[in-house]
Amino acid sequence: MNSLGPQKLKTIQSQLILAFSIAILVPAIITAYAGMKIISDQIFTRAETKTISDLNSAREIYRNKLSQIHSVTRLTAVRSLIKNAVRNRDRQFLTGDLEKTLRREKLDVLTVVDSRGTVISRGRNPALFGDNLLDDRFVDQVVKARQPLIGTDIVSSEELLKESTDLAVQASMEVMPTPKAKPRKDHLETSGMMLKSAVPLFDDNDEFLGVLIGGILLNRNFDIVDKINEIVHEGQVYEGKEIGTATIFQGDLRISTNVKNQDGTRALGTLVSDEVNDAVLSQGKRWVGEAFVVNAIYLAAYEPIRDPMGDIIGILYVGVLKQPFDDVLQKALMTFLGIALLGILLIVSVSIVLARRLSLPLRKLEEIARKIAAGDYKHEFIAKGPQEIEHLATSLDEMAKQLDFEKRELEEWANTLEKKVNERAEEMKKIHSQLFRSEKLASLGKLAAGVAHEINNPLTGILTNSSLLLEDLDKDDPRREDVDVMVKETIRCREIVKRLLDFAKQTKPQKRMASINALIDNIVLLVRNQTSFRNITITRHLSDGIPDLLVDPDQIQQVFINIILNAAEAMTKGGSLTIRNALSQDGTSVVVSFADTGPGIPDAMREKIFDPFYTTKEHGTGLGLSISYGIVEQHGGEISVDSIVGKGSTFTIDLPIATNEPAGESA
Numbered sequence: 001m002n003s004l005g006p007q008k009l010k011t012i013q014s015q016l017i018l019a020f021s022i023a024i025l026v027p028a029i030i031t032a033y034a035g036m037k038i039i040s041d042q043i044f045t046r047a048e049t050k051t052i053s054d055l056n057s058a059r060e061i062y063r064n065k066l067s068q069i070h071s072v073t074r075l076t077a078v079r080s081l082i083k084n085a086v087r088n089r090d091r092q093f094l095t096g097d098l099e100k101t102l103r104r105e106k107l108d109v110l111t112v113v114d115s116r117g118t119v120i121s122r123g124r125n126p127a128l129f130g131d132n133l134l135d136d137r138f139v140d141q142v143v144k145a146r147q148p149l150i151g152t153d154i155v156s157s158e159e160l161l162k163e164s165t166d167l168a169v170q171a172s173m174e175v176m177p178t179p180k181a182k183p184r185k186d187h188l189e190t191s192g193m194m195l196k197s198a199v200p201l202f203d204d205n206d207e208f209l210g211v212l213i214g215g216i217l218l219n220r221n222f223d224i225v226d227k228i229n230e231i232v233h234e235g236q237v238y239e240g241k242e243i244g245t246a247t248i249f250q251g252d253l254r255i256s257t258n259v260k261n262q263d264g265t266r267a268l269g270t271l272v273s274d275e276v277n278d279a280v281l282s283q284g285k286r287w288v289g290e291a292f293v294v295n296a297i298y299l300a301a302y303e304p305i306r307d308p309m310g311d312i313i314g315i316l317y318v319g320v321l322k323q324p325f326d327d328v329l330q331k332a333l334m335t336f337l338g339i340a341l342l343g344i345l346l347i348v349s350v351s352i353v354l355a356r357r358l359s360l361p362l363r364k365l366e367e368i369a370r371k372i373a374a375g376d377y378k379h380e381f382i383a384k385g386p387q388e389i390e391h392l393a394t395s396l397d398e399m400a401k402q403l404d405f406e407k408r409e410l411e412e413w414a415n416t417l418e419k420k421v422n423e424r425a426e427e428m429k430k431i432h433s434q435l436f437r438s439e440k441l442a443s444l445g446k447l448a449a450g451v452a453h454e455i456n457n458p459l460t461g462i463l464t465n466s467s468l469l470l471e472d473l474d475k476d477d478p479r480r481e482d483v484d485v486m487v488k489e490t491i492r493c494r495e496i497v498k499r500l501l502d503f504a505k506q507t508k509p510q511k512r513m514a515s516i517n518a519l520i521d522n523i524v525l526l527v528r529n530q531t532s533f534r535n536i537t538i539t540r541h542l543s544d545g546i547p548d549l550l551v552d553p554d555q556i557q558q559v560f561i562n563i564i565l566n567a568a569e570a571m572t573k574g575g576s577l578t579i580r581n582a583l584s585q586d587g588t589s590v591v592v593s594f595a596d597t598g599p600g601i602p603d604a605m606r607e608k609i610f611d612p613f614y615t616t617k618e619h620g621t622g623l624g625l626s627i628s629y630g631i632v633e634q635h636g637g638e639i640s641v642d643s644i645v646g647k648g649s650t651f652t653i654d655l656p657i658a659t660n661e662p663a664g665e666s667a
């Protein structure tokens, strides 16, 4: 199992977060985008509608001003005193009256001309009269049509100068360089734009007397724009800027406005943008849209101002500061973003919790798998978590238990196998050494038999003759002792030869049924009184339930004697000999053991003691145990020794109960 740790992007947690985030973010972004689009469309459609309605209001205010001028002019024109004074050329009266009216009604111009257009009196400039105003299109029209005419007109500086220097100065305006505007050749505008009313004067007989002209110069007159702002926008201010703006352009030149410069002064003398210029001044269209006005962006509406003849002579503009709308939009956007952010946070925390719930049990599973891999099956493998993971843990647990079971079974098999192999190897070794020993014994036996046979006859001769010589010698004869030694040694030699022959013969045992217990008892009786057993305690633990065995009693007795004598010879300073017998565990043989408390037999020696002629004794032949080995073997039994150096040795003879005669006895 891969580690669930460091590869961040591959963790369940990060994948969950990614998946959730995509699932939430995509619709959120789409919703936010659509929402913002709808909101901004809504806001700007409304703003546009509002701007257009503002423009309508502005136009109304503009017209209102015009009709106000017209009312004043018309009411003055119908006054009898005025009519009479015109007919009578009573300049004095006219001058006084017109001047009064002009002041009262706050008009810039109030002039009366006769039926041919010659000025009779100027309320503004009484000193100047007699000039002809037929060049004035308004005057010309009224003289011709004898109908009142109201509207906006462009008035030249000469005309203005005739009225007053102040008026000409008021109209005169320096053109400010304006970005995005159409370049203008002249840098000074000297003509002015005027709201004008020209009313025909008739006497009581309806005779045309002349024309009364009233007007207000719009340049630097802020009545209209301030009124628009006051009525339409109620003078609202947003972050230090007036929300609503209104402007009257003379041609493309801003001559009356409440748009402010950076320094707070009115932005007079600046120009309309190129784009608006084209649309409104050249094509006579209304233009609605976003406009950069002086220093801020406005949602603006422009429409042409025409003179009564229909020529475009200026522009009426209203605009609302765009900033508040942008701010509303931004607020909405921020709210959306906030909600989205909150959503993401929520997703991240939910996915972290979820991923923990998933990855913790997974890590636990990983740990379990690692433990199993390391061969640790003992744990109870439980992982709490989603059902699938719990199932997986249970499966792992079962797998571990199964593995554990199989591992132990394998180990058991391996152990048994090893034991069996060892047993077999031991058996083979034993069989091999038995075979080896048997073969050695057999060939040695043949050799010994030959030698003994050759030696036996000369020995008999020596013994006979030395015995006779001994008899012949006097009792005091000093040679007697030597001859005695001769006789004794010869006897010993004969004994050795006899034993050699016994060993070599290994004749077929004369088997009959005999009691092992009885055989042992006999031997003990025989040896007990011998000097070598003086300091030795013989103890017997003989079992009653031993059946008689089919054996050669003499041979078996000889085996027992050999072992008992060896024990005695090993315990020269005394000790104890314990003789036991019993049925073997499987009941197929009788086991007789002889345990002494002698010095014991070292391991290296133990291998050799059954070999012929192996002896550690000065006068030993080393044949005792090898003869015994041969006899026991011929009885189908086994002889073995256990010994602890310093504690003693135990010789054990195992004789089979089986009545069948063993195979090797004919050898």
Ligand SMILES: Nc1ncnc2c1ncn2[C@@H]1O[C@H](COP(=O)(O)OP(=O)(O)OP(=O)(O)O)[C@@H](O)[C@H]1O
Pocket: 562, 566, 567, 568, 570, 596, 598, 599, 600, 601, 609, 614, 615, 616, 617, 619, 620, 621, 622, 623, 624, 625, 626, 649
């Ligand atoms: N009970 C015993 N304790 C210690 N050593 C023993 C014992 N029995 C036998 N041996 C050793 O085994 C050797 C061989 O014994 P074995 O009976 O074959 O020959 P031997 O006793 O030396 O001579 P022989 O039996 O002809 O007198 C002995 O010399 C002795 O060293």
Ligand SMILES: [Mg+2]
Pocket: 562, 565, 566, 624, 625
């Ligand atoms: Mg011996």
